Amino acid sequence: MMERRLNAELWDKMHYLFRDFNDRMVHVELNYDFVPDIEALKTVIICAFEKVPVLRSKFVDTKLSTHWEVKPYVIDDILTVAYPENVEEAVEEFLTQYIAPDADNQMEIALFIKDGKSTLCIVENHMCMDGGDLKYFLQAFCENYTKYVQEGVSPVEFRTGSRAYNDVYSGFSKTESGVAQRLFKNINARDNHKFPLTPNNIVDKSFIARRKFSEDTLAKLKPKGKELGATVNELLLAAYFYSVYELAGFPSSDKLMISSAIDLRRHMDSVEDKGFTNHTSWMQCAIPERGRDIFETIKYVVRSSTRFKKDKFMGLYGLPLLNFGYSVMPHAASEEIIKIGYSNPYMAMSNIGILNGQQLALDGHEPTDAFMSGAVKYKPFVLLTATTYKNVITLSMCVRGNDEDKKIVNKFFDLMEKNVKTIIGE
Amino acid sequence: MKDFIEYIEKSCESLPDNHTAYLYKKEILDEMIDRANEVTHSGLKDEKVLADLMADEYPNLEGNYYAWAKEYKKKQHAKIMRLASVVGCVLTFFISLILFFVIGENATFTYYGYNDDVLGLHTVSAYRNAWLIILGAIFGIIIFCLGFGIKRICKMRRVFHPIARAMIVLCVMIIMVFAFLCALMLSTNPLETKMWPIVIAGIILALVADICFAFATKQKFRTITTMIYMPIISTMVFVILNAYGLVGSFGGLVIISGLIVDVIYALILVASNAKYFIYKQEDDE
Numbered sequence: 064m065m066e067r068r069l070n071a072e073l074w075d076k077m078h079y080l081f082r083d084f085n086d087r088m089v090h091v092e093l094n095y096d097f098v099p100d101i102e103a104l105k106t107v108i109i110c111a112f113e114k115v116p117v118l119r120s121k122f123v124d125t126k127l128s129t130h131w132e133v134k135p136y137v138i139d140d141i142l143t144v145a146y147p148e149n150v151e152e153a154v155e156e157f158l159t160q161y162i163a164p165d166a167d168n169q170m171e172i173a174l175f176i177k178d179g180k181s182t183l184c185i186v187e188n189h190m191c192m193d194g195g196d197l198k199y200f201l202q203a204f205c206e207n208y209t210k211y212v213q214e215g216v217s218p219v220e221f222r223t224g225s226r227a228y229n230d231v232y233s234g235f236s237k238t239e240s241g242v243a244q245r246l247f248k249n250i251n252a253r254d255n256h257k258f259p260l261t262p263n264n265i266v267d268k269s270f271i272a273r274r275k276f277s278e279d280t281l282a283k284l285k286p287k288g289k290e291l292g293a294t295v296n297e298l299l300l301a302a303y304f305y306s307v308y309e310l311a312g313f314p315s316s317d318k319l320m321i322s323s324a325i326d327l328r329r330h331m332d333s334v335e336d337k338g339f340t341n342h343t344s345w346m347q348c349a350i351p352e353r354g355r356d357i358f359e360t361i362k363y364v365v366r367s368s369t370r371f372k373k374d375k376f377m378g379l380y381g382l383p384l385l386n387f388g389y390s391v392m393p394h395a396a397s398e399e400i401i402k403i404g405y406s407n408p409y410m411a412m413s414n415i416g417i418l419n420g421q422q423l424a425l426d427g428h429e430p431t432d433a434f435m436s437g438a439v440k441y442k443p444f445v446l447l448t449a450t451t452y453k454n455v456i457t458l459s460m461c462v463r464g465n466d467e468d469k470k471i472v473n474k475f476f477d478l479m480e481k482n483v484k485t486i487i488g489e
Numbered sequence: 490m491k492d493f494i495e496y497i498e499k500s501c502e503s504l505p506d507n508h509t510a511y512l513y514k515k516e517i518l519d520e521m522i523d524r525a526n527e528v529t530h531s532g533l534k535d536e537k538v539l540a541d542l543m544a545d546e547y548p549n550l551e552g553n554y555y556a557w558a559k560e561y562k563k564k565q566h567a568k569i570m571r572l573a574s575v576v577g578c579v580l581t582f583f584i585s586l587i588l589f590f591v592i593g594e595n596a597t598f599t600y601y602g603y604n605d606d607v608l609g610l611h612t613v614s615a616y617r618n619a620w621l622i623i624l625g626a627i628f629g630i631i632i633f634c635l636g637f638g639i640k641r642i643c644k645m646r647r648v649f650h651p652i653a654r655a656m657i658v659l660c661v662m663i664i665m666v667f668a669f670l671c672a673l674m675l676s677t678n679p680l681e682t683k684m685w686p687i688v689i690a691g692i693i694l695a696l697v698a699d700i701c702f703a704f705a706t707k708q709k710f711r712t713i714t715t716m717i718y719m720p721i722i723s724t725m726v727f728v729i730l731n732a733y734g735l736v737g738s739f740g741g742l743v744i745i746s747g748l749i750v751d752v753i754y755a756l757i758l759v760a761s762n763a764k765y766f767i768y769k770q771e772d773d774e
Contacts, residue, residue, distance in 0.1 A: 102534070109533045113542055128648070138532030217541035241765045391709060 069117055069131035073228035073386055074341035076129060078190040079122065079164060080398055084407045085438035085446070086269065089197055090158045090461070091185040094432040098181045099425050100212055101174065105138045107208045107218040108172060111200070112136065114221035115339050117191045122164035126395040134167040143173040150175050150182055157184050159269040159439065159461075164190060180431075189438055192339040194415045195326045197435070200339060202422040212426045226340035228382060234332045243330075243379050247387070250380040251406045252347055254320035257443040258410055258475075259311040260468045269439040269463045274476035276456040276483065283487035291358070293365045296323070296414045298486055299449055299456075300348060300368075301361040303412055306478035308353045310471070315353035322347050322408035323368070324437075325378045344378035345408060346371045357485050411446045413437050418452045439463050492540040493521045500550035509558050516557075517547060574637070578630045585626030593619040601678045618674045621667075628667050632660050643706065650708060657702050658695040665691025686729040693725045712758065716751045723747025 071079075078087055112119045120131035147153035157173045169188040174181055187197060199222070207218030232240040284295050293301070300323060308315060327342040328334055348371070350363035371377055384404075388397045415437075420429040433452040439461040440446050448459045458479060460472050497514050504510045521543050533539055596615035604611040635656045642653040669687040676682050696718045703711035727743040730736045736743060 105532060106535050106538055109528065109531055110538065110542055112531070113528060113546075135527060136531055211538075215537075217535075217538045217545075219538075219542055219545045238764060245762075245765045 067116070067133040069120060069133065070226070071122065071129035071131060072226045072340060073382070073389060074193075074343075075122070075131070075190045075226075076389055076394070076398075077385065078188075078341060079124070079129070080401060080405075081189075081407070081438075082164075083441070084444050085440045086161045086463070087164075087189040087438050088161060089187045089189050089192075089194060089438065090271065090434075090436045091183075091187075091197065091201060092154060092158065092432075092434045093183040093201075093423060093430045095181050095183065095425060095428050096179075096431050097426075097428045098176050098179060099174070099183075099208070101142075101144055103208060103212050104174065105142055107204060107211060108142055109138055110207065110218045111204060111221055112141065112168075112170075114219060114223055115191075115200070117226070117339065118170045118187075119168050121167050122169075122190065124164075124394060127393045129394050136168055141168055141170065141172055143171070144176070145173065146176050148177075150177050154182055154184055155271065158186060158271060160186055161269075161439075162186060162188050164188065183425075189341070193326075193341040193343045194324075194413065194435060194437065195328060195343065196339045196341075198415065198418070199334075202419070205423050205425055208425050209427065222335065222338065224337045226338040228340075228342075228386065230337055231327045231330050231342055231379065231382070234330045239375070243376050244383050246376055246380045246382070247384045248380050249384060249404050250347070251404065252320060252349070253406045254318075254349070254409065256307075256311070256313055256317065256319055256409065258307065258445040260442045260445070260462065260464055260471055263442050264465060267442070267463050267465055267468075269461065270469060271436060271439075271459055271461045272469060272472040272476065273434070273436075273457055273459045274473075274480065276458070276480070278454040280483060280487065281451065281454045281456055283489075284483070287487050291361055291365070293361055296449075297364050297368055298361060299414065299458075299483070300412055301357060301364040302479050302482040302486065303410075303447055304350055304364065305353065305357045305360045305482045306475055307410065309478050310475050313353070317353070318349060318351050319353075320347055320349040320408070320410075322411040324411065324413035327378050329377075330379065344382075345411065346378065347408070357482050361486070407444060409444055411444075412449070413446060414449045416451065418450055420453060434459070436461055442468070490518075490522060492536070493518055493525070493543060496540065496544050496547075497521075497550060501554065502551075504551060504554055509561060510554065512561065513554050513557050517550060521547060574633065578633065581626050581630060582623075585623050588622045589619045592622065599677065602680055621671055621674055624670070625667060628663050632663055635660050647708075650706060654699055654702055654708075657698050661695040661698050662691050665694060683732050686732045689725050689729050689732075693722050693729075696722055712754075716754065719750045719754075720744075720747035723750070 081087060116133045117131055119136045120133045123130055123132050143157070145153060153173075153175050157171075157175075160171065162169060162171060169191045171186045173184045175184065185197075185201075192200065203221050207216075207220055210216040210220075211218045229244070232243050235243055281295070284298055288295050288298050291298075300321065303321060304319060307313070307319070307321075308317075313319065322345040324343050325346045327344055331337075331342070346368065348364060348367045350360060350367060352363075354360040354363060385401065388401050391397070392400065415435050418430075418433045418435065420433070423430050423433055430452070433450070434457050435450045436448040436459040437446045441463050445460060445462065448461075450457050450459075458476060460475075462468055462472060464472075497517055501510065501514060504513075524546065525539055525543055528539060528542065533542075593614065593616035596619075597612050598615050598618055599610065599612045601610050602608070604613065639653045639656050639660075642649050642656070665687060669684055669691070672682075672687055673679060673684045676684070700711070700715050700718060702708070703714055708714075723746045724744050727736065727740055730743060731740060
């Protein structure tokens with residue numbers, strides 16, 4: 064067969080550049096109270112990999128340019144079925160693995176089975192798609208599985224199409240699109256406050272720390288948010304700010320900035336005819352000081368994010384500049400130039416949102432628990448990920464660190480819990 | 490394979506029953522079999538899913554046929570053209586060789602100038618200038634080949650387009666150098682006539698051709714390129730006009746005109762893009 068190549072799109076290249084800051088893996092864990100049909104699962108995975116060829120491609124960097132090279136694969140290299148004694152340990156080990164960009168497959172799937180229950184784990188290279196599209200991919204995957212098992216419908220219903228970054232302009236009028244494509248301004252702002260982790264050490268190992276908030280918490284956060292004129296995301300972000308001040312001991316008068324991931328698909332007409340890709344940017348939320356109490360912090364957060372949201376071209380700044388940088392120079396040179404202007408946020412948050420149990424059901428079995436998280440960040444960078452499943456908010460932080468870092472992250476979660484409780488008045 | 494044949498036959502029911510349609514169906518079938526082997530090797534066991542997956546990969550076979558047939562005809566035509574080009578080039582060269590001998594042997598050429606250190610009107614054998622026929626044929630063949638190259642490169646990725654631009658410049662320069670040689674050799678009074686401005690005009694034409702190509706193919710930096718070329722072109726125009734004594738005391742103005750054109754061009758660009766730059770992001774503070 065002739066070698067098949069795919070374009071390396073702008074976001075693929077950007078996430079490739081992030082290799083200095085994180086391992087670029089996105090993690091998914093879905094727990095079921097039954098064991099899916101493994102042969103059917105294999106069939107659905109093969110169809111998914113055929114319809115989304117970037118998942119079975121190798122990223123090639125020739126220094127002059129980059130592209131994806133579609134590679135042959137065998138399903139047993141992608142799906143691991145295991146019967147471990149300690150499922151939690153197996154899940155942790157699987158999820159903290161790293162898939163190199165030049166590997167032949169960019170997604171690894173595992174099914175851990177024990178006592179009639181199963182855990183489906185997925186690790187995927189962020190260069191292929193972001194959390195938003197992975198969420199859709201999971202839904203399509205589960206729906207295809209269910210229809211295949213129940214009705215014998217071939218599982219080929221996966222979205223295909225363009226992966227280009229400039230699809231984000233599809234929802235604009237011609238003039239607006241023209242304006243957006245001239246937003247060359249680099250809005251990267253630097254903040255030198257860092258999450259207080261230990262210095263880098265060769266013994267550091269990737270880990271995923273998680274903390275679940277009770278169903279009750281979300282139920283109370285929603286009306287509280289309405290009362291304060293804030294979204295749940297803003298309340299969590301405020302708690303994040305406040306907890307970091309407390310954890311790191313930053314002077315309360317210090318200005319602090321935390322970047323929050325935003326989905327650029329909000330600018331698009333429809334994503335139905337688009338391929339799986341990244342359309343995520345950062346909203347830089349800055350507060351001038353800690354505030355006397357958490358409620359003042361909430362006010363600052365709301366003020367900052369409202370200003371950002373008022374902007375019609377939210378999150379689109381700098382994209383034309385990045386595209387220009389990548390298109391006029393050899394890849395290696397453009398990376399060096401972009402690195403000068405790009406400042407990766409030390410502290411960030413990504414709210415992946417609600418995971419819908421019905422949409423993640425396999426053959427009518429909804430997951431008993433579901434969780435997604437972003438990449439493992441390299442110190443001193445951190446990313447707090449939030450997902451909500453069945454009204455339970457799960458916070459997670461993936462860090463390459465040591466036991467001391469684990470303790471620090473857990474202490475941070477304690478502070479988050481305490482501050483969230485203060486918000487809801489407990 | 491049976492499934493694929495059935496699918497192809499069913500999808501292509503209304504296609505004409507001719508050799509082109511057969512070739513199309515055969516190509517699709519071969520591709521489907523190759524892909525199916527690949528997917529089966531990956532571990533897919535369900536035949537029905539395999540057939541559906543392939544059908545999904547090859548939708549609208551009937552609709553795609555007409556585009557394929559058009560492309561196929563084009564390829565066939567290109568094949569014939571390639572063969573004709575090779576034969577044509579060889580024939581051109583031999584015809585030029587014959588012409589060289591025929592004209593050189595039978596014709597004469599009269600000019601005013603030096604011959605054996607004697608200044609005056611001389612009549613010599615046409616062999617003195619007939620080599621231009623062979624050179625013209627060789628240059629013609631080179632330009633023809635470069636044209637083919639340019640056409641091919643234009644269909645390739647943009648990263649290769651600078652090669653096409655260089656080839657266009659080369660084509661123009663070859664033509665103008667040939668024109669210069671013809672003018673020089675065929676002039677009946679070469680001592681009195683200035684021929685070198687033809688080469689300078691060649692440079693101007695090469696730059697203009699490059700600008701045209703850049704705009705026609707929407708090359709990056711075409712605006713900047715044009716703005717760089719303008720002062721060069723105006724300087725060259727000055728040199729040519731000056732050579733024929735046509736500038737008088739306005740020489741400086743001719744040179745500056747390039748910069749004036751640049752300024753006007755920049756103002757037009759700013760005015761036409763102004764609507765895109767009025768948007769201001771609100772400050773965060």
